[in-house]
Amino acid sequence: MMIETFFIYGLGVSTAVFLLYFLGVALAPYAPSAIKNEHFECGLPASASTPKKANFGFFVYAIMFIVADMTALFVALFVFGLDRKASMVASIFVLVMAIAISLAMRELELQEKEGK
Secondary structure, eight states: OHHHHHHHHHHHHHHHHHHHHHHHHHHSOOOOOTGGGSOEETTEEOSSSSOOOOOGGGHHHHHHHHHHHHHHHHHHHHHTTOSHHHHHHHHHHHHHHHHHHHHHHHHHHHHHHHHO
């Protein structure tokens, strides 16, 4: 029963995402122009003639944010199970994710120390 609920929830979220995407594509006005292809920084024209390369220093934080969001989603799904087995699986899942995030943070700190 819990697996069926998960698949129904996943199917509903996937359908909503695709529906909103295609609705946006269908309703958005298409008016290409030269100024829309220019690079902008905070709404102003770019200060350099060539755009700078992206700083990937925050990439790890972005990935960890996504992992935390997915963890919260799965824990919320386990909460609706309302039985002892679902609570145990949720507890193990949260423990494994906490260990993984703490190891990732430690690795990030070591990389920052080596980089200095």
